[in-house]
Each structure stands twice: as C-alpha cells, then as structure tokens.
Amino acid sequence: MTALAGFPVADSPDFDSLRPYCRPLERLYCIGWQGPVPAGWKLEVETTIVKMFWDAPVPGADAVREPVRLDATHVAQALALAEATNPGPFGSRTIEMGEYVGYFEDERLIAMAGERMHAGHLREVSAVCTLTEHEGRGLARALMLHLVRRQVQRGELPFLHVLQQNERALRIYGKMGFRIYREMPVRIVSME
Numbered sequence: 283m284t285a286l287a288g289f290p291v292a293d294s295p296d297f298d299s300l301r302p303y304c305r306p307l308e309r310l311y312c313i314g315w316q317g318p319v320p321a322g323w324k325l326e327v328e329t330t331i332v333k334m335f336w337d338a339p340v341p342g343a344d345a346v347r348e349p350v351r352l353d354a355t356h357v358a359q360a361l362a363l364a365e366a367t368n369p370g371p372f373g374s375r376t377i378e379m380g381e382y383v384g385y386f387e388d389e390r391l392i393a394m395a396g397e398r399m400h401a402g403h404l405r406e407v408s409a410v411c412t413l414t415e416h417e418g419r420g421l422a423r424a425l426m427l428h429l430v431r432r433q434v435q436r437g438e439l440p441f442l443h444v445l446q447q448n449e450r451a452l453r454i455y456g457k458m459g460f461r462i463y464r465e466m467p468v469r470i471v472s473m474e
Contacts, residue, residue, distance in 0.1 A: 285310045286371075293317050304473045311371060312469045319471065327470040330446040338459025340434045341427040349383035349425055352394065356384070359391035360409075367411035370443070376409065383428060385421050393421035395429055405438040410451075423458065430459075 285308060289295035292314040301322075304310060309326065319325045352360055357374055360382065364372035376382075380397025393416060398408035407429050412422045433440045444451045446465060456462075 287312045289315060297323055307472050309470050309472050312471060314466050315469060316467050322474050323471050324474050325469060325471055329468055330465050331443050331468040332446050332452060332465050333463045334442050334455055334460040335463050336430055336440040336459055337461040341431050349385055349428055352377050352382040352384050360394060363391050363394055363411060364409060366413060369409045369411035372409050383425055392416045393425060395422060395425035397429060403438050404441055405433045407440050407442045
C-alpha cells in the first residue's frame, strides 16, 4: 500500500507522531502541507496535484475488448508496469483496494487502471498507465471508462488525481468527462 498522510493543521504537521509508523527512506505522500521540512525528514518531491471528478453521463460500452480483472497472480506484472510508467503511488497490495483491470498482449500486461480510495459514494480511478510502445491505441481510456461505467452504475462518483505538469492527461481526462475540482500542493517526504 502507499503511505498517505493528512494533518489536522496543514501549516504545522506533527511529524513526530508519524515516526513510529515509518521506516527510514519510506516515502510518505502529504497533501496540503507547505511549511518547513522538520529535522530528520527529507523532502523528495514538491509539486501540485489536480483533483478531478466525473461530470458526464454514464459512458457506454467501449469497442475495445473486455479487460481482464487483475488479482494476486498479476501483482508482479502490475508492479513492473507501474515501475515502467510511474502512474503514481502503487505497491504490492494496491490491487486489493478495489477492482483493477488490464489488457495483455502475448501474456504481458501492457495497460491497467483500477480503484484505490473509497469514501462514501466517492470512488477513485487510479494507476492509469500504458506501456509507451502501446500508447495511442485507446487502451487506458477504455479501461477508465469501464471503471467509470461500473462506478456510476453503483451510484458512486468517480474521481482521480493527476499531477499538474501532466498536461496531456489533464486534456484527455477533460475530454472524457472529468472536471477539475481543485488543485493542491503535494509533497513526498521520507524519514532520514
């Protein structure tokens, strides 16, 4: 799983209370915090994340073939794909958090997307990625629409996060039916 942290007061986070739960060099994702980095912690990444939600009718079935549901037997391939494409936080147990689906070619996972966070009627679309040599075929889009269709039919509101500098993804998601909700600072830190 991925370590995410939120603080009651974003301007003065209590990192000392996190120490017992963190291993040295383990990456911790912090959203909304912009203050000074406390002693004993290292700032690895500082950027802005764009939060988007689905604001369109239920998508119809896509013409691309039906995706394969990923399970524990696919963890190594999902990790390799995430390592090659860097879709954001993805760990060895991430696919246990919801439905993850993918497309294979010659037994190799070439594209995937899934569900991570879930709170009330909100359901995240996450880990959207395609190997570079297979981009442009609409695979990630088809996987996303498959998940969005299922979520909307269950009465859930799909949402996602994308880095502000990923302008291509922002354009694609906007054309699909996602709308920007807000932008927030995000930092990745590790305990020294």
